[in-house]
Structures are given as C-alpha cells and as structure tokens.
Amino acid sequence: MWLKIIIVLLFLAVLFCLGRGLYFLLKGEGSSSKLANSLTARVGLTALIMLIIVAAWLFGDIHSNAPWLYR
Template structure:
C-alpha cells in the first residue's frame, strides 16, 4: 500500500511539473497559475520524501544495497 502511495505521489508530481510548463508557455509568465503549480509540486515532493522516510522508519521499505 505504501509503495502504491509513493508511486501515486510521484505521478502527481510529474503532472504538476508539466502543468507548470504548460502555464509557463501559454501565459508567458504573466499569471499566478505557474506559481500555484510550482507550489503544488514542491508540496507533493515534500510529502513524497516524508512517505519514503516514514516507510524506512516503520520498516515497510528496506534497502538491499550492498554498502
């Protein structure tokens, strides 16, 4: 369940990234929609990092790295 939530948050971050690009091109930077899209993207990225940290802390995510 946690992995699905993380993937969903990453996809939502990508959607927000491309919507910000669309608003930048369409509005040519004269609208606050670009700032709102970037705010949403930063918030989603922070929530994604928090989910990953919580997953490692709770033991639901484990690293199999050899180092």
C-alpha cells in the first residue's frame, strides 16, 4: 500500500512541475532558466517513478494479472 501512495505523490509532483513549466512558458519574462529547471525536475521525477516501479517488480512487490501471461 505504501508503494501506491509514494507513486501517486510523485505523480502529483510531476503534474505540479508541469504546471509550473506552463506558467513560466506563458509568463515569458526572460525566465527560461526557471522553465528549464521546472522541466528538468519533471523529467527527474518521472525517471524516479519508473525506477521505483521497475525495482518493485524485480523484488516481487508488484506483479501482472494479465490473462495472456498464464496459458
């Protein structure tokens, strides 16, 4: 259960960084470094989410229930 909470919180942080990036893009008053920092944080958080999901899968904390895997 804690894994789902962490992933959801990180996803919300990604959405927040995306919103900040949109704000800085629309504001456009020479704040390109703020825009770049916001989008860099978004990419880093997304990579962290992917890393957590892969690690959880490798350690067996999550698994697939896809019907085509069990013939």
